[in-house]
Amino acid sequence: MNKVIAIANQKGGVGKTTTAVNLAASLAATKRKVLLIDLDPQGNATTAAGIKENATTNLYNHYFENTSIEDCVYESSDGYKIIPGGEELIALEIAIRNDNKQGFMSKSLEPISQNYDYTIIDTPPTLNQLTIEGLFCASGTLIPLQCEYYSLEGVTGLMNTIETISNKNMSSNRILGIVRTMVDMRNNLAKEVSDELEKHFESLVFNTLIPRNVKLAEAPSHGISGIKYKPDSYGARAYLALAGELIRKVEYV
Ligand SMILES: Nc1ncnc2c1ncn2[C@@H]1O[C@H](COP(=O)(O)OP(=O)(O)O)[C@@H](O)[C@H]1O
Ligand SMILES: [Mg+2]
Incomplete structure (x- = not known):
């Protein structure tokens, strides 16, 4: 079993990386073997995994220098493995497009994919080729969303893209669900938007x-992740609960 899950939303600052990292840590805490892939040139997930300093090889080296994919995998401080991100990914993004190498990432992952129960892919805040590569590989996509006006802007574009690549049989990706992040229920607007989401997307909302x-x-x-940093915090508990909900959704079908 390897469930490949992309965390995507073209909007920046909605909690993609926080969700990717804490979900990876939560799943690892349940003894599942987890690989996190940081596809963002900003490398925030790489920092959060505690390996920024020694992360010297990533998919860029795999593409341009034939570094083996195994050599791109690092151990995080939270018990999951990670393929780091970093600014070289900007050049990789351009190269995949120019060389017509769509699907490069799914091919690259083949030799190692069966080593994991879950692969979590953190994507950049644009619908660029790196994000498409991530969506290609994934069997499911999780969309973090902040409950504000305009929060749905761009999400329909993402949903259409996922539908298009699935319809063309290029991937089996489907939307696993929407995760409401950074929720403050004392805020009336957040509550309204949250209720609207439940009404509109029903079972798609975690x-x-x-x-x-x-x-x-x-x-x-x-x-480190929030799970390891403050296991009793509301945030850590919420991500552990989210991991439980995700497991029920994808493992018991
Ligand atoms: N639930 C949360 N509570 C408080 N701060 C959060 C929460 N989720 C994310 N953040 C913070 O908000 C900012 C954006 O989150 P991030 O996960 O980096 O978003 P993205 O990857 O979508 O750009 C970061 O500084 C992060 O630490
Ligand atoms: Mg991010």
């Missing part, structure tokens, strides 16, 4: 709400 919790924002500076 029941678990991720609260706004400063511990989740502090954890990356320590190179």
Whole structure:
């Protein structure tokens, strides 16, 4: 079993990386073997995994220098493995497009994919070729969403893209669900938008709400997940609950 899950939303700052990292850590805490792939040139997930300093090889080296994919895999401080991101990915993005190498990533992952129960892919805040590569590989996509006006902007574009590549039989990707992030239920607008989401997308919305919790924002500076940093915090508990909900959704079907 290897469930490949892309975390995507073209909007920046909606909690993609926080979700990717804490979900990877939560799944690893349940003894599942997890690979996190950081596809963002900003490399935030790489920082949060505590390997920024020694992350010297990634998919860029695999593409341009034939570095083996195994040599791109690092051990995080949270028990999951990670293929780091970094600014070289900007050049990789251009190369995949120019060389017509769509699907490069799914081919690259083949030799190692069976080593994992879950592969979580953190994507950049644009619908560029790196994000498409991630969507190609994935069997499911999770969309983090902040409950604000305009939060749905761009999401329909993402949903259409996923549908298009699935219809063309290029991938079996389907939307696993929408995760409401940075929720503050004292805020009336957040509550309204959250209710609207439930009405409009029904079963696509995960029941678990991720609260706004400063511990989740502090954890990356320590190179660990919120789960490890403050296991009893609301944020950590919410991500553990989300992992449970995800497991029920994808393993018991
Ligand atoms: N639930 C949360 N509570 C508090 N801060 C959060 C939460 N989720 C994310 N953040 C913070 O918000 C910012 C954007 O989150 P991030 O996960 O990096 O979003 P994205 O990857 O979509 O750009 C970061 O500084 C992060 O630490
Ligand atoms: Mg990010």
